[in-house]
Amino acid sequence: MPTTLSPSDALIVVDVQNDFCAGGALAVPEANPILPELNRWIESAERGGAVIVASRDWHPPDHMSFRERGGPWPPHCIQDTEGAAFHSGLRLPPGAVVLSKGTDPERETYSAFDGTGLTERLHAAGVRRVWVGGLALDYCVKATVLDARREEFETHLIEPATRPVEAKAGDGDRALEAMRIAGAIIEHP
Numbered sequence: 001m002p003t004t005l006s007p008s009d010a011l012i013v014v015d016v017q018n019d020f021c022a023g024g025a026l027a028v029p030e031a032n033p034i035l036p037e038l039n040r041w042i043e044s045a046e047r048g049g050a051v052i053v054a055s056r057d058w059h060p061p062d063h064m065s066f067r068e069r070g071g072p073w074p075p076h077c078i079q080d081t082e083g084a085a086f087h088s089g090l091r092l093p094p095g096a097v098v099l100s101k102g103t104d105p106e107r108e109t110y111s112a113f114d115g116t117g118l119t120e121r122l123h124a125a126g127v128r129r130v131w132v133g134g135l136a137l138d139y140c141v142k143a144t145v146l147d148a149r150r151e152e153f154e155t156h157l158i159e160p161a162t163r164p165v166e167a168k169a170g171d172g173d174r175a176l177e178a179m180r181i182a183g184a185i186i187e188h189p
């Protein structure tokens with residue numbers, strides 16, 4: 001169950017886009033069951049007046065992370081395509097802050113903090129604690145949580161609201177351990 005959030009909290013929903021969900025170009029296994037959990041957290045954040053941030057992977061068609069350019073991934077989350085749209089089951093309120101990342105064709109950016117101005121935005125809003133969920137646990141969620149710790153936010157990972165890609169078996173568990181070591185608090189169901 002979601003914690004009661006307040007205006008000094010931010011909920012960061014990472015990359016809940018069609019291409020990372022069932023049937024998508026880079027589908028994360030069992031991604032769709034996180035939707036109701038995320039929606040409960042979004043409602044709680046709304047009620048408490050917390051900042052709600054939704055990041056999206058937003059690549060140009062020739063992004064360097066794509067296989068045709070020697071990168072590790074199939075083409076995914078190409079700007080203005082259906083695959084890059086937020087999943088229709090995600091209930092984002094009109095006040096949510098949408099941040100696009102991965103827009104430079106020559107640079108990979110996994111973290112929602114990387115080049116988006118998120119740190120400054122959260123400081124300006126008086127945010128001290130962040131709550132992170134979304135996709136994928138072992139890439140963009142992990143990078144976002146580690147950056148949040150680097151920026152000295154009290155950082156909570158909502159474990160039931162995230163899933164790993166697990167390109168290599170064990171990546172999800174290793175990501176959790178790295179976050180724990182960095183001082184993140186893992187919220188269990």
Ligand code: VGL
Pocket residue numbers: 015057065073135136137138139140141
């Ligand atoms: C992501 C792989 C490639 C993510 C983005 O959102 O975790 N993973 N691009």
Ligand code: ZN
Pocket residue numbers: 057059065076077102
């Ligand atoms: Zn990507």
